[in-house]
Amino acid sequence: MNELTRRLWEEQDRHPGDRLRLFTTVADLAGGRCVLYPGSFVDVAPSFVYASVTYVDSDRRAARFFGDASGVNEIIRKNRHDPAKADWRFIAADYRTQLDIPERSVDLLVSLYAGFVSEHCSRYLRPGGYLLVNPSHGDAAMASIDPRYSLVAVVGSRSGRYTITERDLESYLVPKRPTDVTAELLHGTRRGIAYTKSPFGYLFQLDGDL
């Protein structure tokens, strides 16, 4: 493994196993096989759980990290419980451009701290597929006003453990102050909305014929 790969992964995994626990919890509810992770940087944790993951990032360090394929495979091997081989690929690109991925093909779209992923990449998600999104860059709010999506679960985090609830969903995504949440507002602020409850993230499901 290259020294840079090792250092980048050490920094990414500074709370050891945190993202493994997140994706394990999400997979328990959402299942699925193929994942698309735009704005992944070097977060390879989905490959510890899922069979096939496409990572997309425009940062040069991410390209160098994934360019060390044997180093990345070593990280995956050390952390993956399922002995079946995990397929992955990295696309060095701006996720707002057309990506070389069939539309309506992936089971899970991941949007964590990387801007409006749902706005640009939902077309790659299959009907009935899931969006995992956290609120930090406004993408959870964007998904909440996207008529193609329904909120199906909330992901909580406490002391490094993740939980999923499918109950009382109407009590989430309620702005603290009356706010007309629009795409224009979110594009302008690029921040999340202050909600009365602040869980780690949300799972939305894409509507449409399965």
Ligand SMILES: C[S@@+](CC[C@H](N)C(=O)[O-])C[C@H]1O[C@@H](n2cnc3c(N)ncnc32)[C@H](O)[C@@H]1O
């Ligand atoms: C704060 S990091 C988050 C990394 C990872 N999602 C995580 O949660 O650990 C945001 C990443 O998104 C990438 N990013 C932001 N906008 C992007 C875009 N339009 N296209 C591709 N990558 C993007 C950045 O290059 C950066 O690596």
